[in-house]
Amino acid sequence: MWALGIEGTAHTCGVGIVDETCRVLANVYDMIKPEKGGIHPREAANHHAEVVVPLIRKAADVAGIELSDIDLVAFSQGPGLGPCLRTVATAARALALSLDVPILGVNHCVAHLEIGRGITAAKDPVLLYVSGGNTQVIAFARGRYRVFGETLDIGVGNLLDKFARECGLPFPGGPILEKLAQDGTALVPLPYRVKGMDVAFSGLLTAALALRKQGASIEDLAFSMQEIAFAMLTEVTERAMAHLDNEEVLLGGGVARNRRLQAMIARMASDRGARMFVPPGDLCIDNGAMIAWTGLLMHRSGIRMGIDQTAVDQRFRTDQVAVSWR
Numbered sequence: 001m002w003a004l005g006i007e008g009t010a011h012t013c014g015v016g017i018v019d020e021t022c023r024v025l026a027n028v029y030d031m032i033k034p035e036k037g038g039i040h041p042r043e044a045a046n047h048h049a050e051v052v053v054p055l056i057r058k059a060a061d062v063a064g065i066e067l068s069d070i071d072l073v074a075f076s077q078g079p080g081l082g083p084c085l086r087t088v089a090t091a092a093r094a095l096a097l098s099l100d101v102p103i104l105g106v107n108h109c110v111a112h113l114e115i116g117r118g119i120t121a122a123k124d125p126v127l128l129y130v131s132g133g134n135t136q137v138i139a140f141a142r143g144r145y146r147v148f149g150e151t152l153d154i155g156v157g158n159l160l161d162k163f164a165r166e167c168g169l170p171f172p173g174g175p176i177l178e179k180l181a182q183d184g185t186a187l188v189p190l191p192y193r194v195k196g197m198d199v200a201f202s203g204l205l206t207a208a209l210a211l212r213k214q215g216a217s218i219e220d221l222a223f224s225m226q227e228i229a230f231a232m233l234t235e236v237t238e239r240a241m242a243h244l245d246n247e248e249v250l251l252g253g254g255v256a257r258n259r260r261l262q263a264m265i266a267r268m269a270s271d272r273g274a275r276m277f278v279p280p281g282d283l284c285i286d287n288g289a290m291i292a293w294t295g296l297l298m299h300r301s302g303i304r305m306g307i308d309q310t311a312v313d314q315r316f317r318t319d320q321v322a323v324s325w326r
Ligand code: AMP
Pocket: 012, 130, 131, 132, 133, 156, 157, 158, 160, 161, 172, 173, 174, 175, 178, 253, 254, 255, 256, 257, 258, 259, 284, 285, 286
């Protein structure tokens, strides 16, 4: 069985094709990079509308199959930016109808977790999902993926991107700051905000920008932001693992590519006799393969959707999904 997945919740439009063993046959994508400012939902949606059909063709080429060989079409149903979600949902409906195959809407956050389980040896991990717009600690409990902790304001990727943007660096800022942080020498004081199981980053952003105006070096600030923000994430992830008595931690989302975050989580995991799993970078960021794989799991467990059930949901919560495939 071959499933094709279309991702398009935010800046990235991606198309992936997987088989029933989670072999990734294709995983192609195109990301909108705004010249200046943040991501405008309408512009991102126009971008997705332009690239989605070529990406579908390209995915089939890379996989070495005909589109008529596809058995299932899955798409990111939410959470995300409304115009982007509607654009890829329309593409998915048109493709599924023209191929006469089933269509399934997939929760984007659940897909980050499932591709990690599919591609690594993790069986029942606590997921630290760290991307541009989302920051959540997720684990399976009583039939659902539950959010044990999350950001109260902006995603950690957004913190890095916004700081970089204000410093005149291009999007995405996270990887650039990671390089600059290697030349940081001083830990400057920045607010550490953990509230119960949740984290907050906007105060950290404001403080870092104020210090930048006062002349603090961008290398020291990049270093310090990483140390403080990632320590906050490590703390709440560890608390979720302790609470659940869970010995696996999985990273997902674009910020999971950061070596310093990986090192901090790995250290925490090894200190408690646990293991850390990190999917390859192309499966950490928003991607179509994770949507395809989660759709395939859902389909295999008997889930079906009529076209009338494929409306998008900008605020689709992780724990709204009844996980019937586990
Ligand atoms: P996603 O939203 O999951 O597609 O991931 C995109 C986010 O990941 C953006 O906010 C990027 O700045 C961030 N990102 C990507 N690579 C890195 C990195 N090496 N270090 C920190 N952030 C990163």
